Amino acid sequence: MNRTLRIVAAALCGLFLTQGATAQDRGPVTNLPLPRFVSVKAAEANVRRGPGLTHRIDWVFKRRNMPVEITAEYGHWRRIRDRDGAGGWIHYSLLSGVRHVIVDKDMLAMHVRPEADTAITARLELGVIAKLENCTPDWCRLRAGGYRGWVPKDTLWGVKPDEIRD
Known part of the structure; x- marks a missing residue:
């Protein structure tokens, strides 16, 4: 029992350490650096409250090539932040690695x-x-x-x- 508690504690400690943001963080889906800049490639792109189609749309980007910063990844979804600091989730297919x-x-x-x-x-x-x-x-x-x-x-x-x- 004592050994099990130590293993769980060590696992939780590792989890908390990976939650802290450092310059060397990598996305769990893409293994690309986090945070990183990309651009919105669609003429219209919904930004949602959470990672999925069931989450409410908070706003819509209406300008192609708008630069955004990816701060997290979850499946096919990327949490982004814009120039004003507003954040939300956007489907990866609406983003491009071409930098603007x-x-x-x-x-x-x-x-x-x-x-x-x-x-x-x-x-x-x-x-x-x-x-x-x-x-x-x-x-x-x-x-x-x-x-x-x-x-x-x-x-x-x-x-x-x-x-x-x-």
């Missing part, structure tokens, strides 16, 4: 190279959704409205501060 970001600064200058003193190719308005291409420690290359260029990483939502993309 939201511009967090109005009239953001898009540069030819990842340097502030280079030519400006375009200016992006606050809230523009752009395709994420490459990222250095401080800059990201985007594609939006037929333009390509580099912007400071800290002016975007949908990319981690330490994320590097080649």
Whole structure:
């Protein structure tokens, strides 16, 4: 009996340790890192209160390529969080690994190279959704409205501060 209690206690301790969020957490379904950024690929995507069709729809995304952050997985469902911190569950088939970001600064200058003193190719308005291409420690290359260029990483939502993309 005493041995059984120790085994159960050890199992519960392991369960609680896996519940704590660390930078190295992986999803139990996909084995991909949690949290991670993805995009909504559907023109309309229901966000539900829980992981399943029986759960109430809290709101609907109506904008394709909207970046969201996956914070948990349960079967075919992903718990997501948007730029405003609102969360809910969405079916995995409505999400895409193609990365997009939201511009967090109005009239953001898009540069030819990842340097502030280079030519400006375009200016992006606050809230523009752009395709994420490459990222250095401080800059990201985007594609939006037929333009390509580099912007400071800290002016975007949908990319981690330490994320590097080649």
